[in-house]
Amino acid sequence: MATIVTTSFSSMRAHHANGAVLWDIVKRMALAVIAGTFLATFIAAQIPSLYLAIFFALFMGYVSIQMFLNKKPSPSHKPASSTELLGVGAGIGAISALVSIGGGSLTVPYLSWRNVDIKKAIGTSAAMGLPISLAGACGYLLNHDADLATIPYTIGFVYWPAVLLMSICSFFTAPLGAKLAHRLPVATLKKVFAISLMLLNLKMLTALL
Numbered sequence: 001m002a003t004i005v006t007t008s009f010s011s012m013r014a015h016h017a018n019g020a021v022l023w024d025i026v027k028r029m030a031l032a033v034i035a036g037t038f039l040a041t042f043i044a045a046q047i048p049s050l051y052l053a054i055f056f057a058l059f060m061g062y063v064s065i066q067m068f069l070n071k072k073p074s075p076s077h078k079p080a081s082s083t084e085l086l087g088v089g090a091g092i093g094a095i096s097a098l099v100s101i102g103g104g105s106l107t108v109p110y111l112s113w114r115n116v117d118i119k120k121a122i123g124t125s126a127a128m129g130l131p132i133s134l135a136g137a138c139g140y141l142l143n144h145d146a147d148l149a150t151i152p153y154t155i156g157f158v159y160w161p162a163v164l165l166m167s168i169c170s171f172f173t174a175p176l177g178a179k180l181a182h183r184l185p186v187a188t189l190k191k192v193f194a195i196s197l198m199l200l201n202l203k204m205l206t207a208l209l
Helices: 002-017 023-046 049-068 082-099 104-113 118-142 160-183 186-208
Strands: none
Touching (some): 002 118, 002 160, 049 082, 049 186, 082 104, 104 118, 118 160
C-alpha cells in the first residue's frame, strides 16, 4: 500500500493530463474510500497471515479470470446516487486494504457498469488510488506486530527499503502505463495483466502449500 502512493500519484497526473479523470466522482467517493481503507487495515492486522494470503489469492484469481475473459457487467442506465457512491467507495477501500491493491480491479468495472467510458474509468480509478494508498499506508504504519519489530527499517507493517526502491521505479513507469492505456487495445492490456496475476497467484499458492 505504501508503494502504491507514488505509483498512483504519478499515474493520476498522467491520466489527468489526458483529461481522463472524472473529479466529481473522485470527490464524492473519496471520504468513504479513505474510511473503508483505513478501518480495514486494523481488521487485516488481526487476521492470520495464512488466511489473508488465501483470501488474496482467491480474490485476485477471480479478478484475473474475469479480466482474461474480458467479462463486463451489464451496463446500468440509472445514475448513481451519493449514497450508492459512498457505500461502493467504502467497500472498494476495505477490499483494497485487505488484498493490497489500488482499487482499479473494482473501480473500473463499477464505473463501466455506470456507463463511464473505459479510458475515463481507468483514469478515475488511478485518481482513486491515491486516497486508498495513503489511508492504507497510514493504517499499516499504525498497526504493530512483535515479530516484525526486530526487522531493521520496518515501521508497523511497512518495510521502507522495499517502499523506496519500488517507488523510484514506479514513479517513472506509471506514466508509461497511462500512455499505453490510451493507445493500446484495452482487451490486450487486460489479458497481459490477467496472466501476470495468474502467475503471481500460482507462486503464492505454491508457497502456502
